[in-house]
Amino acid sequence: MTYSATLPDTLDLAAIRARHTLLLLARLWQGNRARVDLARELGLSRSAISSIVTELMDARLVQEVGQRGGGQVGRRATLLALNGRAVYLLAVDLGASHMRVDLLDLHCTTIASRTTPHDILCGPAITYARLTGLAQEVLAEAGVPREQVAGVGAGVPGPVDYATGLVVQPPNMPGWDGENVMAGLEAALGLPTRVDNDANLGALAEARFGAHRGVPDLIYVKAAHGIGAGVLLGGRLHRGVRGGAGEIGHISINESGPVGRSGNPGSLESYAAAQVLLDSAEARRAAGAPTRLPQPLTLADLIAAAGTDPLARTLWAEAGHHVGVAISTALNLFNPSAVIIGGRLSQAGEVFLQAIRDTALSRTMRINADRARIDLSTLGADASVLGAGAMLLDHLFTPAGLRHLYRVAASVRAPPPTPPAAGPSESAPHLPFSFGGMS
Structure with a gap:
């Protein structure tokens, strides 16, 4: 096969736009920027940046937050910020002797939190019921409807098959072997869920927040x-x-x-x-x-x-x-x-x-x-919940995750914005959005 034969006949412009949108969101997650900053950092034209920003503002994911200060000559640039409160995340920290549920914004800042002693040996059914109660409490405290939560990230103190959510022969969790924690939490909370070992989440937290x-x-x-x-x-x-x-x-x-x-x-x-x-x-x-x-x-x-x-x-x-x-x-x-x-x-x-x-x-x-x-x-005791938030962001800041973000952000108003279309190699998953199997 020749090299030319491996190239597609046409450029997937929708997929390219989605990638540019994600790069822009990632920059705004790091800090506020003006349109001119984004154009320079991403190597895009001012008009391309303006088009993407308009779409994200319509989706409530980006907002203007005033003008840049300092000794700027001429017209001062308007700063843009990620709207961290457009969408929320639920972070679950399940330990051997405690459980914790935090409601996070898109910056992974805790909005409400509940922690309670819990013996992991109580088993899955009791654990899910108690986690559901804590989740309801943090949502009620923050006044956030469940529909505005993009997903749940959970850490467990044992080996987890990351693709399926199955716990595999956990030495310190008898009664949990073969339990699909991802499916169990999705059923209990009614939200797309991702599960990983708590130490893995600690590593993600340190890399992003530590x-x-x-x-x-x-x-x-x-x-x-x-x-x-x-x-x-x-x-x-x-x-x-x-x-x-x-x-x-x-x-x-x-x-x-x-x-x-x-x-x-x-x-x-x-x-x-x-x-x-x-x-x-x-x-x-x-x-x-x-x-x-x-x-x-x-x-x-x-x-x-x-x-x-x-x-x-x-x-x-x-x-x-x-x-x-x-x-x-x-x-x-x-x-x-x-x-x-x-x-x-x-x-x-x-x-x-x-x-x-x-x-x-x-x-x-x-x-x-x-x-x-x-x-x-x-990071102390916050490592697992911050890692759960980081894990969710890694899924949401993808083409499929971006479409999900648009839908969740649109749930608090109507009509919803039109999300970026998926290219042929990145077809949209069946609704509801699922984290299962993503890496």
Whole structure:
């Protein structure tokens, strides 16, 4: 086949326009700009930019927000902004012992939030019912109708088949194996839903909102009741063939060590997961180790005493060492520029972090260690909901997602705008809009 034979006969002008519209929205998501700025940055004519902007303003997705200040000579340019309140997102953070639902705008700013203790062992049915209640509460507080929500993003503390939403043999979620969380939440909430592992969402959040935002190669380690990692390579989340990449907690750091929840001997979770630390603290106290830790001991107690109690300090230093061993493997495999430690265990602070750094960097090849930063997350408990928002934006800022954004934004007024047409290679999905199977 000759090269010319592979070229289409005509240019798909509708698809090109949709791509330009998405590029423009992405620029406005980053910050306010004038039409002249957008024309220069995107390499388009002023008339092309004006046409796209008019369409987006008709759809309520873009609005004018005044004129640019400063020492501009002549007529000052009118600034444009993404209308973050045209469409909303629901972010779900499902943990081993809590659940949280946030209503976000298109900038991923929280408008309303609800968090409640929840045992994941209650199972899917009870979990969906409680999440539905929290979702109704945040929508009512914000005065936002469900029709103005573009979708739901959810993080779960276990392995998820990203394409289907199926949970696959989760070590810390008995009773959930084979559960289709994506379908379950869509049925419960009546909204298109996307589901991923919570550590993957943490990586997305760090890349877009964290102290290392914009870094194309980073690893986010969520250390809590379980330990997982989200791996960002070349600016894209590396999920693997099915979505199971990043299960750092099940790496064997001692092939002769104790058997962890996954059944593998000497896994990282066998040494450094939350319950292991609590059990170890009680065992060492019983053996006579000096400590002022209270009884009964909670994880919050252990975290609060990390820098003051001798037993707590020892336990956190040992846990950091074990995490550092696993991170050295990740550094040598992927050569990221940053490793960010998040999750509940990261609240132990400097004692935990310094042990991770010392061990990881001393065990890593110099070419992989020299430019690697290992830091605590600055996002705290917001990482999962911000990551859920980022995941939804990655789907909505696509040609199919753009059409969905137009429809949702139009739900609060009539008549609806005409969305950009799809090209032959990007045909519109059947309604309602579905995130299923998109990458």
